[in-house]
Amino acid sequence: MINIAILGFGTIGSGVAEVVEKNQEEIKKVLGENLHVKYILDIRDLPGVVKDIDTIINDPDIKVICETMGGKEPAYTYTHLALERGISVCTSNKELVDAHGVELSAIAREHNCSYLFEASVGGGIPLLRTIREACGHEKISKIAGILNGTCNYILTNMKAGKEFDAALKEAQENGYAERNPAADIEGHDTARKIAILASLVSGKKISYEQVDCEGITNVTAEDFAEAEAKGMSIKLLGVYDAENNSVLVAPHLVPKESALYNVNGVFNGVMIHGNMVDDLMFYGRGAGKCPTASAVVSDVIECVKNIGRNINNDFADLEPANVNKAPEKPLGQKFRTL
């Protein structure tokens, strides 16, 4: 039996426990052993939780930790401590990956364990592993993605005539939104995700502060009516353009012919252009308890298969990038067109 711990028992952390319990047979099939959640750490007084990270990292039974706390602290300190003990960490925490992912990946390598973050981008979509393993030999020139489930949920509902505030409230009730929904609607969450993707494919660390970022708060019902008249929709996209060396988050007009046009609700869609493979399209639930937790568990399984070895996540050696400003909007236009 492989023992793991979950740090933070919110939406994603409780989802990890649910995936481990409900899919124990499937997990045993791929691992040859059962996964067991031995510890849950949370600041709240929930039955059976521990509050002290030392209890977890001092237990030699613990091989992998799932960090689903979100935010920089104490997630950074706890991750650092675990990796230094040779305990792998799997996370959904894009803020931490953006801010300290390079350093934490290097610490993992030094201590023969791994730092994986599949769930930090695209929720349940197996995106980072696919880029790392199946596309490593490609020259990727462009990524354009709907990367925030909350914004896509709001925009999809606005297209159908709903008010912004009502749609945001629904997204929050469904557990899609960030604790502070400004991170969703101002585009910062998308910026963190496109920065992680752009870093992986460019081989340089692009931080979210380097992303030209505009959210969805200025999108109106009239904008949708105008877009519809032109056969288009409005989507918040994260765009990495290798040729221009720029990274952008902004609402875009998306024509009906694009595969991203029909990506609706909480779903994410990510288009990647490789020089040999041409266009790839990834689609799946970009937020929500079990889809995101499933991505965390996929990392746990990879870590367990590699206990005592570092999995190269392509992040440990990244030098800081210089990026250019994204091209301006066409003169007199409120939105760029995909």
Ligand code: HSE
């Ligand atoms: N708030 C995020 C979203 C959660 O809506 O996509 C998943 O990262």
